[in-house]
Amino acid sequence: AILNNVAELNKLRLTFDFIVLEGGTAGNVVANRLSENPTHKVLVLEAGGSNEDVMEIIVPGYCTRTSPNTAQSWNYTTTPQTALNDRVLIYPRGFVLGGTSSINYMNYARGSKEDFDRIAKVLGDEGWSWDSLMPYRFKNERFNLQTQDNHNITGEFDPKYHGFNGINTVSLPGFPTPIDNRTLKAMTESTEFPFVLDMNSGFPLGVGYGQTTIKNGSRSSSATSYLAPQFVSRPNLHVLLNAHVTRVLETGPGVFRGVEFVGNLNGPTLHLTAEKGIILAAGSVETPNMLLHSGIGNSSTLKALGIKPLHNLPSVGQNLTDHTLAFLSFMVNSDNTWETAERNTTMALEEFAQWNATRTGPLVDFPGSLFGWVRADLEGKFPDPAAGPNTPHYQLIIGNGFFGPPPATGNFMSILPALVAPTARGSITINSSDPLAPPIINPNQLGTASDVFVMRQALKGILRFASLPAWSDYIISPVGINFNSTDDELDAYIREASVAAYHTVGSASMSPRGASWGVLDPDLRVKGLTGLRIVDLSVLPHIPSADTQATAYAIAEKAADLIKESWGYL
Numbered sequence: 001a002i003l004n005n006v007a008e009l010n011k012l013r014l015t016f017d018f019i020v021l022e023g024g025t026a027g028n029v030v031a032n033r034l035s036e037n038p039t040h041k042v043l044v045l046e047a048g049g050s051n052e053d054v055m056e057i058i059v060p061g062y063c064t065r066t067s068p069n070t071a072q073s074w075n076y077t078t079t080p081q082t083a084l085n086d087r088v089l090i091y092p093r094g095f096v097l098g099g100t101s102s103i104n105y106m107n108y109a110r111g112s113k114e115d116f117d118r119i120a121k122v123l124g125d126e127g128w129s130w131d132s133l134m135p136y137r138f139k140n141e142r143f144n145l146q147t148q149d150n151h152n153i154t155g156e157f158d159p160k161y162h163g164f165n166g167i168n169t170v171s172l173p174g175f176p177t178p179i180d181n182r183t184l185k186a187m188t189e190s191t192e193f194p195f196v197l198d199m200n201s202g203f204p205l206g207v208g209y210g211q212t213t214i215k216n217g218s219r220s221s222s223a224t225s226y227l228a229p230q231f232v233s234r235p236n237l238h239v240l241l242n243a244h245v246t247r248v249l250e251t252g253p254g255v256f257r258g259v260e261f262v263g264n265l266n267g268p269t270l271h272l273t274a275e276k277g278i279i280l281a282a283g284s285v286e287t288p289n290m291l292l293h294s295g296i297g298n299s300s301t302l303k304a305l306g307i308k309p310l311h312n313l314p315s316v317g318q319n320l321t322d323h324t325l326a327f328l329s330f331m332v333n334s335d336n337t338w339e340t341a342e343r344n345t346t347m348a349l350e351e352f353a354q355w356n357a358t359r360t361g362p363l364v365d366f367p368g369s370l371f372g373w374v375r376a377d378l379e380g381k382f383p384d385p386a387a388g389p390n391t392p393h394y395q396l397i398i399g400n401g402f403f404g405p406p407p408a409t410g411n412f413m414s415i416l417p418a419l420v421a422p423t424a425r426g427s428i429t430i431n432s433s434d435p436l437a438p439p440i441i442n443p444n445q446l447g448t449a450s451d452v453f454v455m456r457q458a459l460k461g462i463l464r465f466a467s468l469p470a471w472s473d474y475i476i477s478p479v480g481i482n483f484n485s486t487d488d489e490l491d492a493y494i495r496e497a498s499v500a501a502y503h504t505v506g507s508a509s510m511s512p513r514g515a516s517w518g519v520l521d522p523d524l525r526v527k528g529l530t531g532l533r534i535v536d537l538s539v540l541p542h543i544p545s546a547d548t549q550a551t552a553y554a555i556a557e558k559a560a561d562l563i564k565e566s567w568g569y570l
């Protein structure tokens with residue numbers, strides 16, 4: 001059942017085997033899988049509210065409206081980013097059931113085989129390799145063979161890389177955009193941007209059809225899928241909304257099976273204990289924040305802040321890694337772009353009415369059909385930052401309009417580069433002993449010379465792509481730079497036009513058993529402690545070269561098996 005307040009929970013007088021701290025992308029997967037065993041009583045505590053009836057969440061075409069500065073987002077900001085002219089960036093995360101899977105842009109991308117084989121090698125644990133994670137990707141995925149416009153999808157994906165019986169629906173685009181055919185034609189005009197049949201095969205290089213977590217024209221999040229009515233009605237699964245967790249608590253020497261939370265920010269502090277274990281799945285920003293406030297982190301820093309150190313793990317909050325996105329638009333010779341609907345209320349209402357009546361039309365998709373995964377020419381200047389030669393350095397996000405509020409006049413298309421093999425590392429730290437105070441978020445965007453160089457090469461690559469004959473009667477000019485900008489001009493543009501991609505990972509990373517660094521053993525247990533596992537993207541020692549939700553789901557499916565195994569059933 002889903003409960004809205006602590007009074008409802010108290011009335012039930014329940015005890016729990018597992019308490020899953022937070023109903024986000026990964027947390028809901030674990031809650032679902034652990035409650036498959038009817039003898040296991042599972043509670044999820046989630047700070048945010050319900051995902052139901054929020055149109056910005058449900059309608060795919062509205063996905064860019066879910067954040068920032070909405071009731072469904074932790075409206076964080078970063079520290080001034082040195083490489084980005086000291087700009088403070090917005091840094092949203094989902095504050096709602098489903099977590100960031102309820103507010104993200106739904107792109108489903110797994111990264112490369114080499115990404116995960118590198119992680120397995122670093123950890124000395126084959127269980128994290130690409131091949132070992134494949135069954136968990138399949139357990140998560142329910143690939144949808146029908147699109148909203150019922151077009152023939154042969155040649156748009158490769159079925160052998162997909163799961164068809166999982167829980168979370170993944171679909172191909174259901175409404176072609178007017179620039180799809182030109183993009184496909186451009187691919188035939190240059191060997192630099194070949195067509196890739198399926199970017200989720202482990203070998204993503206090329207440009208191909210995007211896959212998204214959309215079910216029949218509406219968002220599929222961990223809340224709508226893993227907590228669908230047939231699951232959340234299990235008598236042994238309870239989800240408490242509006243429960244802000246402040247700390248995990250020591251219940252015996254080195255044993256953490258307690259949790260402290262508040263049911264509303266001015267209300268009393270409440271405590272619960274799990275018989276078997278606590279699963280911390282608050283995401284890469286809040287998980288390290290919560291560990292630090294619980295006394296798990298660098299003991300001397302915690303002591304200086306007035307927090308009683310309970311377990312010295314200096315890596316907590318370190319190694320935070322994120323991708324970087326640069327906005328890049330082109331003025332085009334067409335009026336069939338997003339701007340036209342954005343400037344015309346009647347047309348926007350018609351699009352919504354179409355979606356509402358038949359789940360067809362432009363709002364059934366993330367606003368874009370094709371994505372690219374490309375390697376940059378490093379010109380021998382830097383060691384390869386990618387996991388291997390089949391792994392991209394940057395992503396192309398192609399859209400039929402201007403991302404963000406459009407200028408008053410003109411029509412546009414966007415080809416955004418996202419740096420997906422960053423070398424910079426950031427951190428989550430705290431400067432207060434108040435667990436309700438926001439953490440200090442420093443993703444250190446483009447924080448190395450190598451990252452700035454690769455982003456510059458990405459911009460040059462996109463300018464080459466936009467110069468191909470397929471675009472000659474369509475693209476008028478880039479916005480903010482031009483086709484022959486100098487390196488200095490491109491760098492100046494990058495520092496102003498780049499933002500975080502919100503693919504945050506790594507801040508409570510696994511490391512090999514017995515290592516002097518890291519926060520978790522490869523079985524996701526906090527090093528040196530009993531009763532506490534972490535299951536979210538903070539656990540990754542390296543960032544995959546793709547959007548991150550597919551990996552959050554795979555980690556969580558694997559974690560559920562690890563937990564079940566340790567309690568003697570699978």
Ligand SMILES: Cc1cc2nc3c(=O)[nH]c(=O)nc-3n(C[C@H](O)[C@H](O)[C@H](O)COP(=O)(O)OP(=O)(O)OC[C@H]3O[C@@H](n4cnc5c(N)ncnc54)[C@H](O)[C@@H]3O)c2cc1C
Binds near residue numbers: 099101284535538552
């Ligand atoms: C705007 C945006 C767009 C994105 N687009 C894409 C995309 O298109 N494709 C993609 O693959 N990835 C995308 N991502 C990233 C991706 O969605 C996330 O990496 C992933 O969902 C994170 O999963 P998680 O389980 O680690 O954390 P989350 O899903 O964030 O779960 C954490 C949960 O913990 C809760 N929580 C945190 N602290 C507390 C507390 N103290 N007490 C109680 N509850 C708490 C949160 O409310 C949340 O529900 C996007 C991210 C953003 C922000």
